[in-house]
Amino acid sequence: MGILEGKRALITGIASNRSIAYGVAKCMHREGAELAFTYQTEKLRPRVEKIAAEFGSDICVEMEVSSDDSIAKAFKDLKGNWLNFDVLVHSIAFAPTEELKGSFIESVTREGFKTAHEISSFSFAAMAREAKSMLNEHASLMTMTYLGSVRSVPNYNVMGPAKASLESSVRFMAADLGPDSIRVNGISAGPIKTLAAAGVSGFRSMLKHVESKTSLRRNVTIEDVGNTAAFLGSDLSAGMTGEILYVDAGYRNLGMNFDME
Ligand code: NAD
Numbered sequence: 231m232g233i234l235e236g237k238r239a240l241i242t243g244i245a246s247n248r249s250i251a252y253g254v255a256k257c258m259h260r261e262g263a264e265l266a267f268t269y270q271t272e273k274l275r276p277r278v279e280k281i282a283a284e285f286g287s288d289i290c291v292e293m294e295v296s297s298d299d300s301i302a303k304a305f306k307d308l309k310g311n312w313l314n315f316d317v318l319v320h321s322i323a324f325a326p327t328e329e330l331k332g333s334f335i336e337s338v339t340r341e342g343f344k345t346a347h348e349i350s351s352f353s354f355a356a357m358a359r360e361a362k363s364m365l366n367e368h369a370s371l372m373t374m375t376y377l378g379s380v381r382s383v384p385n386y387n388v389m390g391p392a393k394a395s396l397e398s399s400v401r402f403m404a405a406d407l408g409p410d411s412i413r414v415n416g417i418s419a420g421p422i423k424t425l426a427a428a429g430v431s432g433f434r435s436m437l438k439h440v441e442s443k444t445s446l447r448r449n450v451t452i453e454d455v456g457n458t459a460a461f462l463g464s465d466l467s468a469g470m471t472g473e474i475l476y477v478d479a480g481y482r483n484l485g486m487n488f489d490m491e
């Protein structure tokens with residue numbers, strides 16, 4: 231029996247079968263979860279519907295997180311299929327590409343800073359607020375973050391502060407929802423080639439660097455992240471909330487990453 235048998239999971243953030251959310255859906259489906267999906271735009275709908283069908287689901291609702299109305303409507307639409315559910319996966323981020331290269335100070339703009347925080351961080355709390363009345367006891371909420379929240383990483387720029395804000399939200403949300411036995415955690419993934427990642431300048435060099443230096447000497451996969459997400463969604467992680475789990479092949483723990491003579 232799978233560790234998510236009898237649980238319902240809403241997966242956001244699928245743009246392709248390379249998306250981290252796709253890896254999450256794959257692993258959660260394998261572990262017995264019933265799945266529903268959101269798509270950002272009408273253009274993405276056919277692709278997400280096809281992926282949903284692959285995982286035995288026909289529940290796909292539109293959610294554009296820059297709009298409060300769209301977030302509210304998504305949960306209203308979901309209610310047409312599910313009155314309640316157990317797992318919410320937030321796997322959404324965005325910052326203008328021009329701000330993901332070169333100097334942070336030189337590239338950051340008021341508008342870009344606002345957008346990065348709104349789409350990549352605020353949206354998680356906004357989603358949780360709308361979802362709350364539909365969440366079962368022992369529900370688990372999770373989001374995807376990156377090392378740039380706690381270290382400066384070349385070209386990650388404005389996404390760094392946005393991920394720091396997201397990780398802080400995880401802790402505040404965990405404190406808020408804990409008394410209702412609802413857990414909130416984050417997964418900090420190592421770099422993975424996805425559409426969003428392609429927006430970060432020099433991303434291929436980052437992949438090469440991590441592969442050659444990180445403890446496990448390999449990059450992580452969407453399945454590595456998906457398996458950790460399945461664990462976090464399941465009752466096996468019942469005692470954990472407000473945590474950031476690193477799925478980065480050990481990179482975060484390295485103090486020096488050049489070859490010694
Ligand atoms: P992806 O491009 O496959 O997914 C990003 C998703 O965000 C897309 O589905 C897109 O539709 C959605 N999105 C963007 N703006 C939106 C909006 N306004 N409304 C609704 N949805 C919106 O890329 P990914 O790498 O799978 O990214 C998923 C998450 O994982 C992001 O939070 C990202 O920061 C995080 N992450 C990625 C990496 C990596 O290297 N790929 C590493 C660590 C964390």
